Amino acid sequence: MKLQQSYKQSLQKILQCENLFLFWKGRVGLYAILKAMGIKQGDKIILPAYTCVVVPNAILYLGATPVYVDTSESTYNMDINKLEAAITDRTKVIICQNTYGLSSNLEKINSLAQQHNIYTIEDCTHGFGGFYQGKPNGQFCDAAFFSTQWNKPFSTGIGGFVITKSAKIASNLQQLEKPKSTPTLKDNLSLKTLYFVKRYLINEFTYWPLIKLYRLLSKHNLVLGSSSGGEISSTKMPENFFKGFSSAQAKEGLRNLKTLTEVMKVRKQNANFYTELLKKFNKRHVAYELYENHGFLKYPILVKDRELFLSLAEKNRIELGDWFISPLHPIIGDLTSWQFDAKLFPVANFVSQHVVNLPTNPDNIDRVLAFVEDNINLIV
Numbered sequence: 001m002k003l004q005q006s007y008k009q010s011l012q013k014i015l016q017c018e019n020l021f022l023f024w025k026g027r028v029g030l031y032a033i034l035k036a037m038g039i040k041q042g043d044k045i046i047l048p049a050y051t052c053v054v055v056p057n058a059i060l061y062l063g064a065t066p067v068y069v070d071t072s073e074s075t076y077n078m079d080i081n082k083l084e085a086a087i088t089d090r091t092k093v094i095i096c097q098n099t100y101g102l103s104s105n106l107e108k109i110n111s112l113a114q115q116h117n118i119y120t121i122e123d124c125t126h127g128f129g130g131f132y133q134g135k136p137n138g139q140f141c142d143a144a145f146f147s148t149q150w151n152k153p154f155s156t157g158i159g160g161f162v163i164t165k166s167a168k169i170a171s172n173l174q175q176l177e178k179p180k181s182t183p184t185l186k187d188n189l190s191l192k193t194l195y196f197v198k199r200y201l202i203n204e205f206t207y208w209p210l211i212k213l214y215r216l217l218s219k220h221n222l223v224l225g226s227s228s229g230g231e232i233s234s235t236k237m238p239e240n241f242f243k244g245f246s247s248a249q250a251k252e253g254l255r256n257l258k259t260l261t262e263v264m265k266v267r268k269q270n271a272n273f274y275t276e277l278l279k280k281f282n283k284r285h286v287a288y289e290l291y292e293n294h295g296f297l298k299y300p301i302l303v304k305d306r307e308l309f310l311s312l313a314e315k316n317r318i319e320l321g322d323w324f325i326s327p328l329h330p331i332i333g334d335l336t337s338w339q340f341d342a343k344l345f346p347v348a349n350f351v352s353q354h355v356v357n358l359p360t361n362p363d364n365i366d367r368v369l370a371f372v373e374d375n376i377n378l379i380v
């Protein structure tokens with residue numbers, strides 16, 4: 001409990017907030033917020049049409065209905081011009097996201113939400129360490145949830161937390177803490193093994209084979225994965241979903257938070273290198289007006305032939321990310337179980353077919369830049 005407490009305090013200080021709750025994963029945090037907001041069967045929840053499938057899943061677990069809004073090509077977030085048309089008198093919540101660390105237009109979202117008496121939740125799973133109007137991400141909505149899963153701004157392997165300014169939501173979340181199950185000894189041992197592998201065995205030579213092995217093993221529940229077995233291919237809540245946060249996770253979090261400032265600085269610096277390079281070749285790049293808030297968890301680019309680009313990256317030992325290769329990542333194919341009609345979201349479809357994510361904290365940025373330049377003709 002002591003470790004969890006000091007981890008909580010460190011996060012509260014960084015995020016400048018009082019009410020903070022720890023959960024096994026970010027998605028569990030989202031589920032808890034929705035519950036704390038009283039979401040029930042028949043309620044409608046607006047969310048981006050370019051997200052991780054666990055987000056609509058948390059909505060569906062409560063019997064509520066996800067209502068998707070198409071994406072903006074420049075921010076990879078909800079297209080604000082399409083938001084109002086999605087609101088009805090059954091809408092209870094708008095979930096906005098900071099995809100790859102890029103903020104949504106929170107003034108407009110909050111102003112619409114206030115007009116219609118709707119709650120807002122910020123999905124900050126990519127946005128820890130970034131800012132919005134000078135304040136740490138997560139401060140502008142009724143509640144926000146974060147993820148500390150692998151590859152997030154700082155990691156506990158698996159993990160999440162929630163913040164809220166609302167005393168009512170905080171009090172409901174406190175009540176919800178009680179029925180949570182606790183991570184098992186097996187969970188903790190698995191996590192510790194994975195921390196070891198990540199720290200000592202992952203390098204440019206092992207990255208791709210180990211990632212593939214991890215995805216395969218976790219799919220078959222042979223190792224603790226970001227999602228358990230069939231979790232993401234189903235809309236049913238898995239057993240033991242509503243779980244708390246262990247002291248092993250807190251210890252790892254405290255360790256990784258120590259380097260956060262330096263890591264964020266390096267990410268921004270590397271992002272600038274990418275922008276300069278893309279600009280030189282007249283390619284699309286992250287817009288300068290988005291820079292100030294952006295934590296640069298990843299640097300998204302669009303490529304003409306993703307399969308080719310990814311295979312070249314693997315051959316050249318470049319650690320590219322393939323996040324959001326589907327509007328409801330990582331589900332490829334039929335999305336009707338999530339009440340998603342692909343025809344209605346052309347931008348999300350286009351972006352998810354062409355996006356790759358450049359790493360912002362590689363050991364050797366020069367090699368990645370050289371790779372990008374060598375393959376510049378493949379970039380949109």
Ligand SMILES: Cc1ncc(COP(=O)(O)O)c(C=O)c1O
Pocket residue numbers: 025026027028051052054055097123125126146147148149159160226
């Ligand atoms: C946009 C988005 N929301 C929610 C989540 C869920 O986070 P977690 O894996 O911690 O449950 C993810 C996972 O990466 C995500 O990308």
